[in-house]
Structure formats: structure tokens, C-alpha cells
Amino acid sequence: MKLIKKYKNTFLFILAFVVLAVIFTIITDQFLTLNNFKQLLRHTSNYAIVSLGLTFVVIVGHSDMSFHYSCNFGAMTMSYLITLGFSPVPSILIGLLVMIVPGLINGFAISKLKLPDMVMTIGTGLAFFGFSYIYSDGSYLQKNYLGSGIVNFNNMDIIGIPLPVIIVGLIYIVCFFVLSRSKHGRYFYALGENRRAAVFSGINEVFYITIAFILCAVFAGLANEFSSAARGMGRVNSGVVFLMPAYSSVFLGKAIFGKPSVLGSLCGSLFLGALLNGFTLMAAPYYTSDLITAVVLVFALSISGEVDFKTFQVSIRNKIRTKKWRMS
Secondary structure, three states, rough: OOOHHHOHHHHHHHHHHHHHHHHHHHHHHOOOOHHHHHHHHHHHHHHHHHHHHHHHHHHHOOOOOOHHHHHHHHHHHHHHHHHOOOOOHHHHHHHHHHHHHHHHHHHHHHOOOOOOOOHHHHHHHHHHHHHHHHOOOOEEEEOHHHHHHHOOOHEEEEEEHHHHHHHHHHHHHHHHHHHOOHHHHHHHHHHHHHHHHHHHHOHHHHHHHHHHHHHHHHHHHHHHHHHHHHOOOOOOOOOOOHHHHHHHHHHHHHHHOOOOOOHHHHHHHHHHHHHHHHHOOOOEEEEEOHHHHHHHHHHHHHHOOOOOHHHHHHHHHHHHHHHHHHHO
16 A cells, blocks of 8 residues: 555556557557557657756756747758758757757856746747748748658668657667766756755756756757658748647656656656547547647646645635635
């Protein structure tokens, strides 16, 4: 009983996943097919890598509202280089390198200059979203796309496993060991749990917070490069859909394991990906994805400790008592 009580949320998550799979299997016979499973993993890898970057930011106690805007700058940089005749590998790497800039600006401004994270990241995101228009004035970039081989970056399979899944899986393994098995992981968590104590202990606040924001920006850029390769074109607003799924996955993972973590974000991404995949197979309207993601986020926040219902209840009770006292 103690074990069940301790891991209650984990058991509930597994049960919800099983129930979800059973329901979608009954509704559509395509859900448990091998081809759909591969497509689910390929699509979920985008959410998973964005969520992983955001996990670092949440761990150090901050929020990032810029990655879904700034990631378009990295993808458009890659697409522009493809149109100029560059091969896919250097185009991808340069697209990721430019994503270091918004992450560096956010991290330094928030950790060193003590600017509010919400306002700062919104400003940075919109600025780099504006820079994304420079390459094409907002139109699509398609020249040389199909002939360059960049499409294989998303569509290629290696021993039957989609390439994006392999890349994201390797990144997840590295980040898992960094956060769970190294002193650097302890430093990230220490900053988020007790900033003052961490700084007095000698942890470099500016360095680790800046690294967190850089990883968030770079991983979002990688996800958007996958997305651009899948579409066969560079589109200036292709990454704006990443915000809600990323936050939903991170906080759903936090609800499962009690804190933001690599494994938690992976589980949250898989659950959200399966949910959206099932509704897609049911031919649900496209706008339902936003509704589903929002519901998952609210649910995750409510059970992850971000919403203190006891404090809310006490506040309401005090207001009622005050109103009765005034009426009397």
C-alpha cells in the first residue's frame, strides 16, 4: 500500500495510457498498426525534443515564452542555406548554431541583469520571429529543397527506426545522465529549489541558467528543422505550435514524477502524442488539437502542485466569513 501511495500518479498515468490505447483501438483499427506507431513516434519526437529543452528552464525555476517564436529563425536559416545550394548537414548545423544567440540573450538578461523571465523571453522571441522574415519576406522557401536531400532528415529510417526518433533518443539519454547522474544536474535542480542557498554554495547561477535557456532554444530549433524537412519547405511560422505541447508535456511529467525531469517530459510527450494521433485517426477537426493540449496542460498543472487548491479553499472560506461578518 505504501508503494502504491508513493507512486500513485505513476500508476494512474500508466492506467490512463492503457485506457487511451484500448479506446482508440476499439474506435479505429489503425491505431495499433506498425506504420501508425512509427508515424506517432516520428511526430512525437518534435514535441519530445522541445519539451526536453523547456525542462531545463523549468528545473532552474524559470519560464520561457520565446522558443516557439525564435525557433523559426533557426529553421529559416537552414532553409535559406538550402536554397543557396548548401548541403543539408552544414545547413542544419548552422541553423542550430544561430539558435544559441536568443538562448544566450535570454539567459544572461534573466540571470545577470535580473530581468523578469516572462517579459524578457516574449520580447526576445518576437524579435527573432521578426528576423525570420528577412530571408523571404514571409514567403515559403522551396528552392533546392527536394533535390538537396534535406527531406531525408525527417523521413529516413535506420534499421526500421525513424531518424528523428534516433537523434532525439540519443539526446534524451545524454540529458538523462547529465541531470540524474552528474554534479551538473544537481546544480540545475539546486538553483530551482533554493536559489539563494545554491549561490552561497558556490554554484555559478549565470552559467547554469544561461545554459538552460540555450538548450531550450537549440532543441526547439532542432524540432523546427525536423518540421521544415517534413514539409519540404521553409515556412516562417512553422514553430509557433510548439508552445502548448511543450508546457503540457513538461508539467504532465512533473505531475507523474513529482518534479520536472527528463523521463517525465518523455512520458508526457508520448501521452500527448498518442492522444493527438488518436484524434487524427478519428478525423477530428484540426482545431481540436489546441483544445486537447490546453485541457492536458490545465490537468497537469492541477495535479503537479502548481495550483494550491488548499490555499484557494482557505481564501474562499475567509472571503465568505468576511462577507457574513460585514452583513451582520
